[in-house]
Amino acid sequence: MNMMKIAAKVALISVVSLPLAAGAQTYREHEEAKHAQERSDARHHTKAKVVGGSAAGGAVIGAVAGGPKGALIGAGVGAGGGLLANKARKDHDVKKRERSGRY
Structure with a gap:
């Protein structure tokens, strides 16, 4: 009985573990x-387009709100936001490539 x-x-x-193993990406595939x-992004x-824009x-927006000093502050804040947006876009696109299988 115990063996059963x-x-x-x-x-x-x-x-239960079969679906987890089937969908797992290897480190090499991710890389x-x-x-x-x-x-593709470098090409x-x-x-540069995302951060510059x-x-x-x-x-x-900073120039309209605060003149020349506001433009400088707005450019810095916009560039920082652009870096964050680019990181999120890149991570999303890498996951899409993994799902589709086209490297």
């Missing part, structure tokens, strides 16, 4: 997707 319980538990654990995304100057938008 052990066999049942082993069978249950293997069935390949990350590298492919970084190369299209994506980081955010800085310009922040400078415009």
